[in-house]
Amino acid sequence: MNAVPRTAPAAEATLLPWAPELTGDAAAAAPSPPPRATPVLGALWLPLRLAWRQLRAERARLASAIAGVLFACVLVFMQLGFRSALFDSATALLSAMRADIFLMHPLTTVSFKPEMLPRIRASQAMALPEVQAAVPVYLAQATWRNPEDGTRRPVQLVGFDTESGVMNFPGLAPLIETLKRPDAMAFDRRSRPEFGAVPRLLAERGPFKVQVGNRQMEVVGLVEIGPSFGADGNIVMSEVNFRRVVKERQASQVDLVAIRLRPGADREAAVARLRALLPADVMVMSQPQLVAHERNYWETATPIGFIFAFGSLMGLIVGMVIVYQILFSDIASHLREYATLKAIGYSNFFLGRAVLSAALILAVLGFLPGLAISTLLYDVVGKGTFLPLEMDASRALSVFAMIFTMCGLAGLLAMRKLRDANPADMF
Amino acid sequence: MTPSPVALRGVTYAYGTGDLARPVLRDVDLTVAPGEVVLLTGPSGSGKTTLLTLIGALRALQQGSATVLGQQLAGASERERTALRRRIGFIFQQHNLLGFLTARQNVAMALELDPATTERGRLARAGEMLAAVGLADKCESRPDQLSGGQRQRVAVARALAGQPGLILADEPTAALDRQSGGDVVRLLRDLARRRGVPILMVTHDPRILDIADRIIAMEDGRILPANEADAVQAH
Numbered sequence: 001m002n003a004v005p006r007t008a009p010a011a012e013a014t015l016l017p018w019a020p021e022l023t024g025d026a027a028a029a030a031p032s033p034p035p036r037a038t039p040v041l042g043a044l045w046l047p048l049r050l051a052w053r054q055l056r057a058e059r060a061r062l063a064s065a066i067a068g069v070l071f072a073c074v075l076v077f078m079q080l081g082f083r084s085a086l087f088d089s090a091t092a093l094l095s096a097m098r099a100d101i102f103l104m105h106p107l108t109t110v111s112f113k114p115e116m117l118p119r120i121r122a123s124q125a126m127a128l129p130e131v132q133a134a135v136p137v138y139l140a141q142a143t144w145r146n147p148e149d150g151t152r153r154p155v156q157l158v159g160f161d162t163e164s165g166v167m168n169f170p171g172l173a174p175l176i177e178t179l180k181r182p183d184a185m186a187f188d189r190r191s192r193p194e195f196g197a198v199p200r201l202l203a204e205r206g207p208f209k210v211q212v213g214n215r216q217m218e219v220v221g222l223v224e225i226g227p228s229f230g231a232d233g234n235i236v237m238s239e240v241n242f243r244r245v246v247k248e249r250q251a252s253q254v255d256l257v258a259i260r261l262r263p264g265a266d267r268e269a270a271v272a273r274l275r276a277l278l279p280a281d282v283m284v285m286s287q288p289q290l291v292a293h294e295r296n297y298w299e300t301a302t303p304i305g306f307i308f309a310f311g312s313l314m315g316l317i318v319g320m321v322i323v324y325q326i327l328f329s330d331i332a333s334h335l336r337e338y339a340t341l342k343a344i345g346y347s348n349f350f351l352g353r354a355v356l357s358a359a360l361i362l363a364v365l366g367f368l369p370g371l372a373i374s375t376l377l378y379d380v381v382g383k384g385t386f387l388p389l390e391m392d393a394s395r396a397l398s399v400f401a402m403i404f405t406m407c408g409l410a411g412l413l414a415m416r417k418l419r420d421a422n423p424a425d426m427f
Numbered sequence: 428m429t430p431s432p433v434a435l436r437g438v439t440y441a442y443g444t445g446d447l448a449r450p451v452l453r454d455v456d457l458t459v460a461p462g463e464v465v466l467l468t469g470p471s472g473s474g475k476t477t478l479l480t481l482i483g484a485l486r487a488l489q490q491g492s493a494t495v496l497g498q499q500l501a502g503a504s505e506r507e508r509t510a511l512r513r514r515i516g517f518i519f520q521q522h523n524l525l526g527f528l529t530a531r532q533n534v535a536m537a538l539e540l541d542p543a544t545t546e547r548g549r550l551a552r553a554g555e556m557l558a559a560v561g562l563a564d565k566c567e568s569r570p571d572q573l574s575g576g577q578r579q580r581v582a583v584a585r586a587l588a589g590q591p592g593l594i595l596a597d598e599p600t601a602a603l604d605r606q607s608g609g610d611v612v613r614l615l616r617d618l619a620r621r622r623g624v625p626i627l628m629v630t631h632d633p634r635i636l637d638i639a640d641r642i643i644a645m646e647d648g649r650i651l652p653a654n655e656a657d658a659v660q661a662h
């Protein structure tokens with residue numbers, strides 16, 4: 001069988017595998033240029049380019065893959081946006097109360113259903129030299145009659161010593177004098193429109209009468225607080241006017257005590273000293289702690305946090321399935337070509353990187369329009385629902401990380417299909 | 428003495444294991460000399476394609492020893508086999524070009540495995556190879572814009588672009604008509620011979636037997652002695 005070949009190409013033998021001087025090809029004789037591209041860059045760039053060329057070749061498939069990622073992206077953005085907007089709005093009232101330290105009853109879980117604490121604690125807090133002022137705050141809900149159409153709706157009442165300067169609601173300072181008048185109150189301009197177009201009426205008529213509870217009160221100005229879960233609207237008034245509306249309320253029982261420290265006083269030290277000073281029927285919290293306490297209630301005692309996390313997860317899973325399907329069918333329909341590439345020396349690792357690159361290209365191509373659409377939706381939906389929906393960089397980054405992970409996982413799953421590309425089956 | 432590009436000793440191969448094992452190659456010895464053009468013929472199931480996949484390092488060797496381009500395949504790792512495949516030019520029954528790449532990009536794919544090449548160099552080299560197979564004007568065409576014979580010529584250019592030490596071809600004319608099939612294998616033979624590259628080609632096609640330096644006939648997993656092979660050829 002090892003018969004002598006009919007023509008013996010002996011001369012070429014020593015020059016294997018390449019003998020340009022014998023070929024007569026001018027091109028073949030040209031030495032290849034010295035290596036310039038760094039291997040690591042090439043190892044990442046070449047599979048990425050292959051993936052992009054493959055994706056680009058089938059426009060319809062690419063479009064549906066991008067649409068899938070975009071869908072997941074918008075869904076996650078909206079879920080996270082709503083979640084944070086609801087938490088932000090849940091704490092809107094407390095965030096607007098700008099005092100240094102608050103006293104609250106330990107059993108108060110959420111501000112719209114407070115346990116009352118003795119008013120005397122406010123006076124006791126004054127024992128500390130660094131406390132400049134401590135004012136009792138009364139919270140209650142009453143019905144507000146819409147000045148335009150007469151419908152009634154519960155509104156949050158906040159009553160405290162408006163002269164003390166302890167709780168500086170935005171917009172309150174110029175109203176201090178007028179709020180001293182009997183039955184005067186300031187309306188929250190960010191309340192929902194169902195309360196009536198109060199800012200417009202105020203601008204047109206000046207101060208005007210509105211029924212709150214069973215009493216005719218007078219809107220004399222506007223503050224800025226924002227609606228929350230517990231209340232769609234807020235009104236702020238002096239302690240005396242509060243008691244005129246909520247007659248059954250005893251002055252000795254308050255809902256919160258707001259404390260302002262002297263300038264330069266250490267807040268954390270003051271909190272610690274107040275805790276030591278006051279009896280166990282009050283909880284001493286700095287303002288951020290109070291907001292966190294309120295937020296914690298909505299996160300843990302209600303299913304809100306879970307609902308939105310679940311919604312985000314569903315969006316990511318749907319997106320992952322779509323991306324997986326696209327990548328999988330891309331591999332399945334190019335199985336022969338992938339097997340050929342393996343036959344000519346491409347490794348599984350290289351082809352795996354190509355599949356992963358395709359997944360990551362889809363992540364970027366889906367995320368960018370997703371971000372743009374979500375920003376637009378935030379604006380539109382935020383205006384429609386009065387929820388504080390805002391795109392911020394940290395949320396955009398974390399959603400990108402999620403989408404990136406989602407596509408990466410889909411790519412890793414699809415890569416298993418590469419094993420079916422067996423170069424030995426090519427012959 | 429120059430080592431042979433392909434040297435097989437006592438290669439035996441079976442599909443399946445245990446009682447179900449179905450031997451397809453029995454004690455095959457085969458040597459291909461440098462620059463030689465060898466055709467493998469034989470009926471279906473004679474083991475010639477399996478032999479080709481073993482030499483091409485596409486399957487792991489079970490028994491015997493095989494040295495291909497200096498690489499011992501008995502006990503070779505997947506990594507070693509992948510590295511060896513980069514030094515072999517493959518031509519398949521179908522062209523198996525990537526449909527989303529142009530002819531030039533397809534040929535350049537064979538060169539991208541070498542990190543020492545640059546993009547410019549690869550594309551230039553791919554263009555030269557396409558010119559050598561007579562497709563200088565089709566560089567930017569996609570495979571679906573080419574005829575069957577043209578596609579197979581692109582596949583020839585791809586197989587030769589990487590300066591392989593050995594060409595393995597599996598019925599490269601099966602999907603082509605007489606004229607273009609003959610053109611493609613003669614082109615392959617001429618280009619390989621000029622470069623001193625040996626060719627091992629499986630074929631059923633009696634029209635192309637004349638390109639061979641040597642014809643090896645296989646039957647039932649064995650290589651027939653030379654005189655019987657001549658008899659087969661004479662039919």
